Amino acid sequence: MRYEKVVAIVLARVENALLPGKVLLPIEGPSVLERVVERVQRMQRIDGFLVATTDRPADDRIEQLAREHGWACYRGAADDVLERCVRAAQGVGADHVVLIDGDCPLFSWQEADRSIDLHQRCGAQLTHNLAAHGSRMPRGAGCEVVEFGALALAHAQARSSVERRRPTAHLHRHPQQFRILRRGAPPELADAELNLSVECVEDLERLRWVQRVVGERECVALERALDLLVRRQGTPGASH
Numbered sequence: 001m002r003y004e005k006v007v008a009i010v011l012a013r014v015e016n017a018l019l020p021g022k023v024l025l026p027i028e029g030p031s032v033l034e035r036v037v038e039r040v041q042r043m044q045r046i047d048g049f050l051v052a053t054t055d056r057p058a059d060d061r062i063e064q065l066a067r068e069h070g071w072a073c074y075r076g077a078a079d080d081v082l083e084r085c086v087r088a089a090q091g092v093g094a095d096h097v098v099l100i101d102g103d104c105p106l107f108s109w110q111e112a113d114r115s116i117d118l119h120q121r122c123g124a125q126l127t128h129n130l131a132a133h134g135s136r137m138p139r140g141a142g143c144e145v146v147e148f149g150a151l152a153l154a155h156a157q158a159r160s161s162v163e164r165r166r167p168t169a170h171l172h173r174h175p176q177q178f179r180i181l182r183r184g185a186p187p188e189l190a191d192a193e194l195n196l197s198v199e200c201v202e203d204l205e206r207l208r209w210v211q212r213v214v215g216e217r218e219c220v221a222l223e224r225a226l227d228l229l230v231r232r233q234g235t236p237g238a239s240h
Helices: 032-040 057-069 081-092 109-122 148-157 161-165 169-173 201-214 222-233
Strands: 006-011 048-054 072-076 096-101 126-128 144-147 180-182
Touching (some): 006 032, 006 081, 032 048, 032 057, 057 072, 081 096, 081 161, 096 109, 096 148, 109 144, 109 180, 144 148, 148 169, 201 222
Parallel strands (some): 006 048, 006 096, 048 072, 126 180
């Protein structure tokens, strides 16, 4: 049986309406994007990774950061993220792609590896553990694993701007056409109400607090982060 190459693609851009440049803002030293990548680098079931950003001048900063760290970087369409992912995956010969948002510095690399295992074992075209699709994982802690052929088919079929802005939107909208698996959160991680992505200043400050508690150099496991945040929420006067 032919070996199938699995590549993680970290989606990142500087432009953001609520918090401009958020992926480059620091979390106790390293930036949000650097915190994401350090978790990707702990994954055991991928053959490599790259950062996929836009071809707009503002994202020169992301490409420069990638160069400084020796990360592979692909630049493509700003608003057609599906196109960007397909071209990035083609460029590295990926058979399966793990999609990770660059504003999720606490995503679970362990659960990502387990999702890849399930995906390949079951012959799925899309496997996910996203809160938005009922996994009960905290928002910003999950990822998607998608077969390149399914991603390419979505690229050929998707017409609406909604389906072009999110790489797997077309697949989720046509579950009868694709083999889709949802991997639920294990009990110790099930907290669908909690947001761990960086969407606003309050999110960023909450994650900075976690990093201060565990130490700047620590790549904190999701279980530990959740425990700290739950304790913080129960502390009188704490900011939620």
